[in-house]
Amino acid sequence: MKVVVDTGNHIAALAAKLAKPDVVAAYPITPQTTIVEKIAEYVAKGEFSGDYICVESEHSAMSACIGASAAGARTFTATSAHGLLLMHEMLHWAALARLPIVMVNVNRAIGPGWTIWSDQNDSMAQRDTGWIQIYCSSNQEIFDSIIQAFKLAEHKDVQLPVMVCYDGFILSHTSMPVKVPEQKEIDDFLPKREPAWVLDPENPVTHGNIIMPKDYPSIRKAMQDAQENAKKLIPEIAKEWKERFGTYHGDLIEKYRCEDADYIILSYAALGAESKVAIDMLRKEGKKVGLARLRTFRPFPSEDILSLAENADLIVIDRSISIGFEGPLFTEVKSCLYEKSDARVYGFIAGLGGKDVRYTDIGKIVDRVIERKQDGVLWYDMEGGK
Amino acid sequence: MGEEPSLIEICFHGRGGQGAVTAANLLVNAALRDGNKGVQAFPFFGAERRGAPVRAFARISDEDINLRSEIYNPDIVVVLDEGIMKTIDVLKGLKEGGCIVINSPKRPDDFPFSDKYTVATVDATGIAIRNELLVGGIPVVNAPILGAIPKVLDRVTLESIRDAIMERWSGELGKKNAKAAEEAYNETEVKR
Numbered sequence: 001m002k003v004v005v006d007t008g009n010h011i012a013a014l015a016a017k018l019a020k021p022d023v024v025a026a027y028p029i030t031p032q033t034t035i036v037e038k039i040a041e042y043v044a045k046g047e048f049s050g051d052y053i054c055v056e057s058e059h060s061a062m063s064a065c066i067g068a069s070a071a072g073a074r075t076f077t078a079t080s081a082h083g084l085l086l087m088h089e090m091l092h093w094a095a096l097a098r099l100p101i102v103m104v105n106v107n108r109a110i111g112p113g114w115t116i117w118s119d120q121n122d123s124m125a126q127r128d129t130g131w132i133q134i135y136c137s138s139n140q141e142i143f144d145s146i147i148q149a150f151k152l153a154e155h156k157d158v159q160l161p162v163m164v165c166y167d168g169f170i171l172s173h174t175s176m177p178v179k180v181p182e183q184k185e186i187d188d189f190l191p192k193r194e195p196a197w198v199l200d201p202e203n204p205v206t207h208g209n210i211i212m213p214k215d216y217p218s219i220r221k222a223m224q225d226a227q228e229n230a231k232k233l234i235p236e237i238a239k240e241w242k243e244r245f246g247t248y249h250g251d252l253i254e255k256y257r258c259e260d261a262d263y264i265i266l267s268y269a270a271l272g273a274e275s276k277v278a279i280d281m282l283r284k285e286g287k288k289v290g291l292a293r294l295r296t297f298r299p300f301p302s303e304d305i306l307s308l309a310e311n312a313d314l315i316v317i318d319r320s321i322s323i324g325f326e327g328p329l330f331t332e333v334k335s336c337l338y339e340k341s342d343a344r345v346y347g348f349i350a351g352l353g354g355k356d357v358r359y360t361d362i363g364k365i366v367d368r369v370i371e372r373k374q375d376g377v378l379w380y381d382m383e384g385g386k
Numbered sequence: 387m388g389e390e391p392s393l394i395e396i397c398f399h400g401r402g403g404q405g406a407v408t409a410a411n412l413l414v415n416a417a418l419r420d421g422n423k424g425v426q427a428f429p430f431f432g433a434e435r436r437g438a439p440v441r442a443f444a445r446i447s448d449e450d451i452n453l454r455s456e457i458y459n460p461d462i463v464v465v466l467d468e469g470i471m472k473t474i475d476v477l478k479g480l481k482e483g484g485c486i487v488i489n490s491p492k493r494p495d496d497f498p499f500s501d502k503y504t505v506a507t508v509d510a511t512g513i514a515i516r517n518e519l520l521v522g523g524i525p526v527v528n529a530p531i532l533g534a535i536p537k538v539l540d541r542v543t544l545e546s547i548r549d550a551i552m553e554r555w556s557g558e559l560g561k562k563n564a565k566a567a568e569e570a571y572n573e574t575e576v577k578r
Contacts, residue, residue: 174428271454273452274454
C-alpha cells in the first residue's frame with residue numbers, strides 16, 4: 001500500500017477512479033472543481049475506463065446519473081452548494097427510484113452574499129431526500145468513505161444513494177497523507193455492481209409509473225427500512241475495510257476520550273477533528289470533556305446519542321442553521337433524548353460561511369457551558385470573542 | 387532550529403504564479419519521506435490571482451494532525467518575493483525565536499529583525515534564472531527556496547526535497563529544479 005500526499009478533492013477523484021464507476025456525469029463548481037478536473041485528466045490519459053459525461057448543469061448531472069444507474073451502471077458525481085441545491089428535485093428522484101448513486105458534496109455556504117467557503121447548510125437542506133449522508137474529517141476518511149459508500153449504496157438491503165460530504169477548502173484544498181491500496185485490493189473489496197433491476201430494451205420493465213395512494217406509503221416505508229439497514233451495514237463495512245486496509249474512522253460516530261466525560265461535544269467533519277485538539281487542551285486543565293464526531297446525518301445515529309447522554313451533558317456545535325429555529329444537529333440530538341434522558345443539551349452555531357473555528361474557540365464554547373453562561377442557542381461566530 | 391517542537395507551522399508569502407502553494411505541497415511531501423507522520427499543506431482559502439500577494443501554509447508533526455484551522459503563529463515564515471515585505475507584515479504572528487527565510491540577494495544582517503529572529507537568505511530568483519526555471523518569462527522560485535529550508539529545519543532533508551521535486555516534475559525539468567534546490571541549499575546564509 002502506498003502513501004500519497006494530496007488534496008481532499010484529488011483524493012476523492014482517485015477514490016472514484018479506483019471504484020471503477022461506469023459513468024461519471026458532473027458539472028464543475030467551486031470548491032468541487034478540482035475533482036472533476038482530475039477525473040477529466042484521468043479520462044484524457046486513458047486511465048479511466050468509464051464514460052465521462054459533460055453536462056450543462058447539476059440538474060442534468062444528477063439526471064444523467066439517474067439514467068445511467070437505472071441501466072445498471074455504477075455511477076459517480078460531485079458537487080457543492082448551489083449545484084447541490086439545483087439538483088434537489090433529482091435527489092428525491094434518485095432515492096425514490098432506489099438508485100445507488102455515490103456523490104461527493106464539498107460543503108460550501110449558500111449565497112448571496114456571495115461565498116465560496118465552507119458550511120453545511122447545503123447538505124443539511126437535503127435531509128429529507130432519502131440520501132444517506134456521510135461526513136468526513138480527513139483526506140484518508142474521504143478516500144475510505146467514497147469506496148465504502150459504493151458498497152453500502154449497492155448492498156441489496158440498502159439500494160439508496162449516498163452523499164459523502166467534507167468541508168470546502170478546509171479539506172478539499174488541503175494536502176494530507178493518505179494510504180492507497182492497490183487496484184486489485186479495491187476490486188476484491190468492491191466487486192462489480194449487481195443491480196436489483198435494470199432498464200434493458202431486451203427485457204423491458206417499467207419503473208416510476210403512477211402509483212396509487214394505497215401503495216405509495218409502502219415505497220416510503222421501504223426507504224426508511226433501507227436507512228435502518230444502513231445503520232447496521234455502515235459498521236460492518238467499516239470493520240471489513242479496517243481488517244483489509246488498517247484504517248478506521250468510527251461507525252456512525254467516532255468517539256474520542258468519552259469514557260469518563262462530564263461533557264461530550266457533538267459535531268461534524270473538520271470541526272470534529274479540530275475538537276480533538278480542544279479536548280486535549282481542556283483535559284490538561286482538568287476538565288472532563290469528550291467528543292462524538294457524527295459520521296452520518298441520515299441515517300441518524302439516535303441510539304449512539306442516547307448512550308452518550310447516559311453519563312454526560314452534550315454540547316452541539318452546528319456549522320449550519322435552520323433559519324427560524326436552531327442548528328439542525330441540535331434539534332435532532334434533543335429529539336433522540338426526549339422522555340429517555342435527563343441530560344442537558346447546549347447548542348452553538350459556529351463556522352458559518354467559512355469563518356475559522358480554532359480549537360481555542362471550541363475551548364471557549366465548552367467553558368461557557370461549564371460556567372453555566374449558556375442559555376438557548378449561541379451564535380458563537382458573532383458573540384464568541386466577547 | 388535547535389530543539390524543534392513536535393508541531394512545526396510554516397507560512398509561505400509570495401505572489402500568484404511564483405509557486406507558493408506548490409512549495410508548501412513539496413515541503414510536506416519531503417517531510418513525510420523524512421518520517422514525519424503528520425503533514426498538511428494548504429493555500430489561503432480564496433480566489434488566487436497572478437501577481438497578487440498569496441499565502442500558503444504547511445504543518446509538519448511527529449503525530450497525526452487534527453488541526454483544521456488556519457495558521458496564526460507560524461514557527462517559520464518563507465518569503466518568496468522580498469518586495470512583498472513593503473506592503474505585507476510577514477512577521478505578524480511569527481513565534482518568538484522563530485525563523486524567516488527570504489528570497490533575497492542580501493545577507494541576513496541587512497534585515498533589522500535579524501537580532502530578534504533567525505534569518506536565512508538565498509537569492510532564489512537568481513538561481514531560478516540561472517537554471518532557466520521560467521514560466522512565461524517569470525522566474526519560478528519554489529524549488530530553490532525549498533533548498534534553503536533544511537538549513538533551518540532539521541527534520542526535513544535536502545535529499546527528500548530533491549526526491550519530492552523529482553516526483554513532481556519528471557525528466558529534465560525535475561533535474562533542473564532539483565539542481566536549483568541543491569544550489570540554494572549551498573548558498574543559503576543563516577544568522578541565528
